[in-house]
Amino acid sequence: MVRMAVHQSRGRTQIKDSRRGCPRYQPHKGKSLTFGIRPEHVTEKRVHTASSQVDFSADVQVVEPMGMDTMVFFSVKGTDICARSAPQAVVGAGHRMEFTVDLHHMHLIDPEKNRVIGHRSDDKAKTSD
Structure with a gap:
């Protein structure tokens, strides 16, 4: 796994030199995350x-x-x-x-919670509340 920080600019996620718009990562702006592929x-x-x-x-x-x-x-x-x-x-x-x-x-993992960010199980948990 690669340790990295996610940075957002105008709603787009920057990972190294590649920009990908992904709203699910916005709450994690500036946090240290684990990159997995x-x-x-x-x-x-x-x-x-x-x-x-x-x-x-x-x-x-x-x-x-x-x-x-x-x-x-x-x-x-x-x-x-x-x-x-x-x-x-x-x-x-x-x-x-x-x-x-x-x-x-790719997957971004929150090491504090040991969970994949934006994983489908998170969406199911939100809809069942």
């Missing part, structure tokens, strides 16, 4: 099919072939990350690789 939403660089997709590059540390997929391990600013990639797209350990992450599938 599953490996299947971090892949080899692909053609973007949604505005929530962002490209970045990193130095590959470990490559683990899994048959139909290959798990690629790397670090970004000291945080270990795992990507799920097509085997033919993977470079060897020690080489730089281009990735695409789909931030539509």
Whole structure:
């Protein structure tokens, strides 16, 4: 997980260089949150099919072939990350690789409450009051 702060400007959430409007995060402006994303939403660089997709590059540390997929391990600013990639797209350990992450599938977690922010269970709890 990546520790980060969520900042809002004119109702839009800023995470690194990417801006995504998301009202559910507004009450958490300025708080330290945990960022989470599953490996299947971090892949080899692909053609973007949604505005929530962002490209970045990193130095590959470990490559683990899994048959139909290959798990690629790397670090970004000291945080270990795992990507799920097509085997033919993977470079060897020690080489730089281009990735695409789909931030539509990200989760922000409130470490004080140990809960995913804006999770569907929160919506159900509000409607049952």
